[in-house]
Every structure is written in structure tokens, then in C-alpha cells.
Amino acid sequence: MASTIRVRAISNGEVTEVQALIQHPMDTGLVKDAKGDLIPAHFIQQLTFEHNGRTVFLADWGPAVARDPYVKFSFKGAAKGDDLKIAWVDNTGATDTMMAKIQ
């Protein structure tokens, strides 16, 4: 299955800028479907970005984050060609990970 994570990480030598788009319904659990039944809550609870075993970005999310979240941040200490590991876990226990090369 195709990854739910799209990521681009670009380093200018000193600072690495990371952008990621994650495909996830982020259902709040408060919305009803056409039949009137509640669509169960289904959202990412934790999102992490790791470089060389060090967590450079950690997000604790809840239902307030919108569908298909987009994240952008910068960090120092990485170089072109390094690996960046992205992982998320949602409230159902589902996960996805992706490795990206810093450009």
C-alpha cells in the first residue's frame, strides 16, 4: 500500500526545512454519517520526525487537527544526504513510517 506520508526535507547547510503532508481522515468522533450514526474518532495521536536517532519534532495531536494534515518546520544539525525518519501512531493503534533523504 502506498505510504500516507509525503515529505520533502531541504538543507541549506545549516538549517533543514521539512514539509510533510500526511493522508489521514482525522475524524473527530463527533460527526454523524448520512444514516445518523456517529463516525468513530480516528485521528493521529503522535507524529515524530527523527534524525540520527534524535527526535527533532514531536507532535501530540488530537481531533482538532484537520484532515490530511500538513506540517512544516525547521531544525539544525543535519546535512544533505542524511536520513530523516517520520512516523505516526493513531488512536486505533495504526501506524505508518517513512524514510526520506535530506536534499
Place this chain on the structure above:
Amino acid sequence: MRVRLQSGLAALALAIFIQTASAADTPDPAADAKAFRDYFVKKFPKVKLEDFVNGPYSLNEDMRRQWEEKEQFPPYEFALEAGKEMFATPFRNGKTYADCFPNGGIGIRQNYPYFDEKEGKVVTLELALNRCREANGEAPYSYVKDEMASLTAYMAFTSRGKPMDIKVPNDPRALAAYENGKRYFYTRRGQLNFSCASCHVQSPGERIRAETLAPALGIMNALPIYRSEWSGMGTTSRRLVTCNSQTRAVPLDTQSDEYRDLEYFLSYMSNGLPISGPGARP
């Protein structure tokens, strides 16, 4: 002698009068389009003509900056990929969408809607897609849901940058359809008594509640759009329906004559401006 000359003159005067009257009544889409363009160019002299297709982003610096950032990772990406896959997947009978469209359906979005001379009606891209499905034994898609949005997103993408190229042939039925769309655009409706023009001609760049209004020029070029408000992709049909209900007007049936003609008129007004779809909006 004199009597005959007088009646001759009278007949000539009458003929001229009739001709002038009918000239005033005959629609002149090209003149309308020029006036339409000139209106917006004059209203927003700093905006480049082709930039009008970017809706509120052409009129608001801050929104534009955020949009340009997001375009590196556009929210419509998932729908676009889904649409590409759907387009390539054969129907149960082995045929594909490519078999229904000129050039295999690639790079043709800018020609829709068109006036079908055989049928005597306007055909939109969404309508053509569903007709393709039905002709090949498949159930039609809802005009307001994800599948149609994904398909049209892909087709728009293959036409990105191409100028809108709508034709209104010199056929009284086509001119009538064009005029019908124009009438719909300028007619006030709903309990809020707004016409499409009330927002998109009188007040582009201004706010309606928390939204910044797009100019009518180029408004069709970015569709289908990923709307953050919808948390998803929406078709042209969906936009027309929701615009109606937002003015407290009961929406018409999707792909009804008025909607098709409205899309025809508005697209023609934007002839020459590039296709920018699929788009992203707040």
C-alpha cells in the same frame, strides 16, 4: 408618385427599426467577454490578467503567501493521484475513459463546456464523464462527491496552463444557452437576495463573513477545488449547489440546464485565461 415614395420611405424606416431592435436583442458573447475582462482589469490594475484564475490569492498578499507555500505540498495531491488511477482503470467491459474523449481525454479540459449541436444543449465535463460511464455499463457518479472530484481534478491537471477555449457557435440554440447562463449569473435569488454577481462582480477581494471573495473572471479555471472548509475535494457542481444554499436558495438538480448554461457562460467569460485546476481554496 409622392404617395408611393412616402410609403416606400416608411417601409425602409420600419425595416431599419426592426433591424436595430433585433441587433440589440442578439447576444454578442465576444463583446460581453471583452467588457467583462475590462471591468476586472480596471478594478484591479495591479493584477496580471492570467493571475485572476487564482481567485482570492490574486487579491490578498497574505493569503497568497500561505497558498504558495502549500502548493509545494498541495492538499489536492491525494485526490489527483486517485483521479489518475481511476482514469486509467478500465471499465468492466474493458474500455476506458480515454475511449470516450478526444485525445484520449488528456489536455482537453479547457474545451468544456461545449455546445452539442446534435443534442442542442450544453455539455459539461462532469456530464460527459458520467455519460461515458453509462455508455460503458457503469453506474454514474454523484456530481457532488469524491469520485467525480478526483476524475475532474486529473483531467484539469493535464490541461494546466492551457488557455480556456470555450466556443459559442453562431447557432440560436447555443446563443440562447449562453444568454440563459448570463441571466442566471446576474439574477438575484435566495432569501438573501444575492446574485452570483453580487459577490463576484461587486465585491471581489472583500469579505463575506470570514471568506475573501474571488473575482468572477477566471473563477471556473481553478475547479475542481480542494476547499479547507470541506476538508476535501469538490466538483464544480458542488460549488454551484452550495453557493445556492448559502444564499438560502433551494439548489437546482445537479447538471440541470441552468447550471450547465451558467458554467458555459462563466467559462466563456474566462476564455484565454489559463487552466489552473485542480485548485486549493480556504
Place this chain on the structure above:
Amino acid sequence: MRILSNGWNMTLAAVLLIAGTMPARAASEADFKAAYAAAEAAEKEASALHNQWTTTEATLAAAKKSASAGNFDAALAAAKEAEALAKASIFQATSEKERWKNAVIR
């Protein structure tokens, strides 16, 4: 026989006054049905003109709901409001028939 005191006269006057300003009786189902039929007819005309308002539809639904709950006063009021809304939408459609031309960019 005791003569009615001032207090009683005032109360009686007050009761008669109130009775005069209220409807002689509460709305009946028949009243509601007549008003609803009128509202529906007007809404049908609006529909033929392709110019219905969502608020008209909502008010009609509210009228029906009140009626089925037996509250004919509320149902009657809603039916009358729905008729007014429907008529306003018809007026809008008929006046816009020519008026739209004034808005066209030339």
C-alpha cells in the same frame, strides 16, 4: 343583594379587556390545514419558477411538525409565515426576470 365592589368591577373589566384582545378561540386543525394548503400552493408556484428559498421549506416543515404535535397555534403561525416567504420568493423571481439586465457588465 350585595352590590359588586370596585375590586370586582376592575377584575371583570380586566377579564373582558383581555378577552377582547385575544382570538376568540385557539387555532383549530382546520385553520391550520387551510393556511398550510395556501402556503404549499405558493411554494409550488415558486418551484415552477425555479426560485424556492430554503427558509420557506424549513418553515413549512416546522409548521407540519407543530401540527402533528397538536400545537395548532404555532402550526398556523408557521404556515402563514411560510406562505409569506413563498410569496416573497415569487415576487423576487418575477421582478428579477427583467431586472437582472441592469446588472450586466457592459
